[in-house]
Amino acid sequence: MSRFPHSPNRGRRVACGSSDVLLLRSLLLAFVLLTLPSCQSTLTSQTPPCGNLQSLSTAGLQITGTEAITDRDDLPAFCAIRGTIKPSIGFEARFPIRDWNGKYYQSGCGGYCGSVLPDKPGFSNTINEALKMGYASITTDAGHTGGLGDASWALNDPVAVELYAQKAIPLTYQAGLKLVEAYYGRPPRLEYFSGCSNGGRMAAKAAQEYPTLFDGILAGGSVLNLSQNGGIYGSWVVQANTLADGSRVLNRQNFAARLPLLESQVLTQCDATDGVIDGQISMPRQCTVDVSRLPRCNGAATSDCFTDVELKVLQHWYDGPQDSAGQSLYPGMPPGSERYWLVWFLDDGQQVAPGNALGGDYARYLGFSEPVDESYTALDFDFDNDPERLRGTAQLLDALNPDLASFRESGGKFLMWHGWQDPLVLPDQSVAYYEDLVAQQDGRDQTHDFFRLFMIPGHGHCWELPSPGPDQFNPITVLENWVEKGQAPDALVLKTRNPDAQPDITLVCPYPNAPIYVTRPDQAGEKSCQ
Secondary structure (H helix, E strand, O other): OOOOOOOOOOOOOOOOOHHHHHHHHHHHHHHHHHHOOOHHHHHOOOOOOHHHHHHHOOOOEEEEEEEEEOOOOOOOOEEEEEEEEOOOEEEEEEEEOOOOOOEEEEEOOOOOOOOOOOOOOOOOOOOHHHHHOOOEEEEEOOOOOOOOOOOHHHOOOHHHHHHHHHHHHHHHHHHHHHHHHHHHOOOOOEEEEEEEOHHHHHHHHHHHHOOOOOOEEEEEOOOOOHHHHHHHHHHHHHHHOEOOOOOEOOOHHHHHHHHHHHHHHHHHHHHHHHOOOOOOOOOHHHOOOOHHHOOEOOOOOOOOOEOHHHHHHHHHHHHOOEOOOOOEOOOOOOOOOHHHHHHHOOOEOOEOOHHHHHHHHHHHHHHOOOOOOOOOOHHHOOOOOHHHHOHHHHHHHOOOOOOOHHHHHOOOEEEEEEEOOOOOOOOHHHHHHHHHHHHHHOOHHHHHOOEEEEEEOOOOOOOOOOOOOOOEOOHHHHHHHHHHHOOOOOOEEEEOOOOOOOOOEEEEOOOOOOOEEEOOHHHHHHOOOO
C-alpha cells in the first residue's frame, strides 16, 4: 500500500563475434572503394566531401542532410551528417574535416532520451568535446521523440522500448562505422562509448550485452538499477512531497532560498564521518541525518527554520522508500545532495522538475508489464505490491549483469564514476554493482585490470551544478591513456569550477579507497593513492 495517505490518487565490433566484424569491415571498405573512388582525394582539398555521403542511404540508413561547418569558433571544422538509422533512431554525426585522430566516439543519451542534442555542452552525453579531440563522433535520440522526463512514447510500443533499453547501441555502432569508412576511406582504429545517467546505463549495457564493440567505455552517474531507482525511489520522492490537493510541500518558490541553510546544517552533522572536518561529506552513507536537530519553525516558515510538514518530507527523502511495515526498499537521498534538489525535485510554478517527471512516468510507461489505467501516476504507486510488478521489465531495462568476462577478454577498459551526492540516480547502485563485479571476478586486482570505479565527494548528477568541491576532469583523456598507453587510472585529478571551493584539487582514488585532498596545485604530484 502507499506510505503516503495524503496523496490524492488512490484507486569491438558487433555482438556476433570478431570474425564477423572483420568480414563486415571488409565488405564495407569494398563498398566504399567501389562507389566512392574520389573520397580520399576529396579529403585533402578545401571542400569537404559531405555531399558524397548522401549515396549511403540504404534500407537501414537514411541520410537526410549533410553540411560542412567551418565557421564556429568553439569547434574545429566538421562535416555534420543527419538522418535516421532504421527503424527509427534519429542521429547527428560530426566528423572532423581535418586532423581526424582515427578514432570513433559514440554517445549515450540522458533521461528517457527522445532528442538529438549535438551541441549539449560538457562531457555528459555529448560529442563536441570528443570532436575537439579529433574524434569522429555520433549522438542519437535512442529511437523515439520525446522530452527528458517523458516516457509516454513507450506506451504499446515494444520496439521503441527495446531500442531505448539497448538495441540502439549496436545499430548506431554499425551505422556509425559505415559513415566513418565512407567519409575517411578506412575504418577507425579504436572505438569508444560514453554516457552519463541513462547514457551510463547504456554504457554498462554495451559492456554486458555487446562486449566486443568498444575498446573503451565511460559511464558516469549510471542508472544501472533503472527499475528500482525509477519505479520505487522516483515514486517515493513524488509521493512524500505531494499534499492531498496535488501541490508540492517543497518547491522553488518556498524552499530554494533555504537550501543553503539545510546544506549547512547537514554538513555540520556529517562532515566528520570520515575522520576529518574539511567541508566535504566524503562518506555520506556513514551519516544518518537527524531531522530533529534541524531548526524548527513555531508557525509559518521563515528564512531560518523548517515547518513540521517540511521536516516530515525531509525525513522521508533521507530515509528512502519503505513498505507499510517499515521495511527499507531502496536507499534515500545522500546527505550533502541538498543543493542539487533545486535542479531535480523543486517544481517551479507549472513546470514539473525533471526528477519528478522521470519518477512519475517510469512505472506506468516502462516499469509495469501489464497495462495500467490512463489516470495512473506516481501517486498511485503501492510500496507493498508494486515493486514486484516492476520485475517483469527489469531484466531488459536494468544494467546489473556483473559478468563482464567477454568484455575483459576482448581487451576492453571500463571507467565508471558517480557523485556521492547524486540525489537523482543514487550512488549506492554503482557501489553495489562494483561489489558484484569484484565477486564475479574473484577479487579487486582482477577487476581493476579492466574496470575502475571512482566515487566523487560533493559531485551531484552529471555536472548539473557546480560542486562545493573539485569534480572537474576530462574522462576521455583518462580512458585514452588507459586503453592506448596502458596507463591505468590510479587516481582522478579533479579541479574545481567553484571559486569558493576548498581545496581546489582532489585526488580521487579508485573505490573503495578514500579521496586525498590537496590544498595547493603543486602538491598534487606529491600525493598517491598507493
